[in-house]
Amino acid sequence: MIAIDIRLEQGTFVLEVHERLETRVTVLFGPSGAGKTTILDAIAGLRTPARGSIVMNGRTLFNSADRINVPPHKRHVGYVSQDIALFPHLDVRRNVTYGQRPGQKLSLEAVTAILEVGGLLDRGVAMLSGGERQRVALARALMSAPDVLLLDEPLAAVDLELRRRILPYLERVRDELAVPILYVTHDRDEARRFADRVVVLDRGSVIRAGDPGVVLQ
Amino acid sequence: MDTWQITRFTLMTAVAATALMIPPGLALAWLLARRRFRGRVLLETFVSLPLVMPPVATGLILLLLFSPRGPIGGVLTRMGIEVVFTWRAVVLAMTVMGLPLFVRTVRAGFEQVDRRYEAIAGTLGASPLRVFFSITLPLALPALAAGAVLGFARAIGEFGATIMIAGSIPGVTRTLPVAIYTFTEIGRDRDAAVLLAVSAGIAFIALWLSNYLTSRAGLRP
Numbered sequence: 432m433i434a435i436d437i438r439l440e441q442g443t444f445v446l447e448v449h450e451r452l453e454t455r456v457t458v459l460f461g462p463s464g465a466g467k468t469t470i471l472d473a474i475a476g477l478r479t480p481a482r483g484s485i486v487m488n489g490r491t492l493f494n495s496a497d498r499i500n501v502p503p504h505k506r507h508v509g510y511v512s513q514d515i516a517l518f519p520h521l522d523v524r525r526n527v528t529y530g531q532r533p534g535q536k537l538s539l540e541a542v543t544a545i546l547e548v549g550g551l552l553d554r555g556v557a558m559l560s561g562g563e564r565q566r567v568a569l570a571r572a573l574m575s576a577p578d579v580l581l582l583d584e585p586l587a588a589v590d591l592e593l594r595r596r597i598l599p600y601l602e603r604v605r606d607e608l609a610v611p612i613l614y615v616t617h618d619r620d621e622a623r624r625f626a627d628r629v630v631v632l633d634r635g636s637v638i639r640a641g642d643p644g645v646v647l648q
Numbered sequence: 649m650d651t652w653q654i655t656r657f658t659l660m661t662a663v664a665a666t667a668l669m670i671p672p673g674l675a676l677a678w679l680l681a682r683r684r685f686r687g688r689v690l691l692e693t694f695v696s697l698p699l700v701m702p703p704v705a706t707g708l709i710l711l712l713l714f715s716p717r718g719p720i721g722g723v724l725t726r727m728g729i730e731v732v733f734t735w736r737a738v739v740l741a742m743t744v745m746g747l748p749l750f751v752r753t754v755r756a757g758f759e760q761v762d763r764r765y766e767a768i769a770g771t772l773g774a775s776p777l778r779v780f781f782s783i784t785l786p787l788a789l790p791a792l793a794a795g796a797v798l799g800f801a802r803a804i805g806e807f808g809a810t811i812m813i814a815g816s817i818p819g820v821t822r823t824l825p826v827a828i829y830t831f832t833e834i835g836r837d838r839d840a841a842v843l844l845a846v847s848a849g850i851a852f853i854a855l856w857l858s859n860y861l862t863s864r865a866g867l868r869p
Contacts, residue, residue: 509772510768510771512764516768571772
């Protein structure tokens, strides 16, 4: 469960969000510039809100009143950004295991089996296709045994055909691994197919939230 | 004249100076590339100062600081370490004169590294120190190599600061450029010409090596 209660200013843009995210998959939905990515950055610790608090599974990650600001590397979030950002100087195996923690539950075998990246492990990242890069980035995030998976428009940069092929992998991650997912998209179909709950954002504020069937009418 | 001794001495002191540039150089380059703090511009100015000041003036500053009665030299003398007019002074002059080139090159390299990689590495649980050594530094490696070659080349050619703080003592502090100057001054033109050829050879090999390394890394500058 993530409780977000933040205000963040960026020039003239103001993001103000008060939400409790407790379902398996929450989709943050809205046009670009609505503040979706900013929320993920705030949860990951890559951007500091002006004030407020972020609490994940009872652990305070940020609280401006108490001056708590846990650094990103201690937050245990898995972040797959729009631009994927696989480390170009490491092969697939070293990318995937970069965040592996000793004694974690998720094994490399389990993750590579779900995402079907086992055959790619010894390749350089420059040799991967778009869809393979997506899956490797997902595997890398999962291997850090995150408390939450933050997915920032993971399908925005791929064509319709590829999207159709990657979505099942995302659904397997959702169904077979007990990792809550926060999923950012501006695609209505993706949101409807994937979400347990949808939070609709516009210009920095939540304008609707609830069941995808109702909210996305 | 002992051409071999002068050449070996110059190469060894330049290698030592380059090695000494790397730790503080990396720290300074990273600070300037990645941190915003008070006094940043001042620090940047200080680091680059030897690049624009007359080397002889830099040498004089070093001489004042490191002479046995100077603030740093006094402490070192009491510890039994002599600097001025020894090989240590040669290394010191080379390090101070090469450092700005190293820092500027590596800093530009750090700035080229996409911060997104560092951010993602952080979310994967890597501490800032691990991010630096596993992401930032490897991705900036060509710049590090280029900076080291530049710093080394500057060290090999160092003259002004060296002559001030180390002098031209045969077999003790005499480097290639200092020897060329001294021999020309006293009319030993043949010896100067031999050392000139050696200098040109070293410069050629260093440049060829740096071009070879950068092209092998697939990163043409």
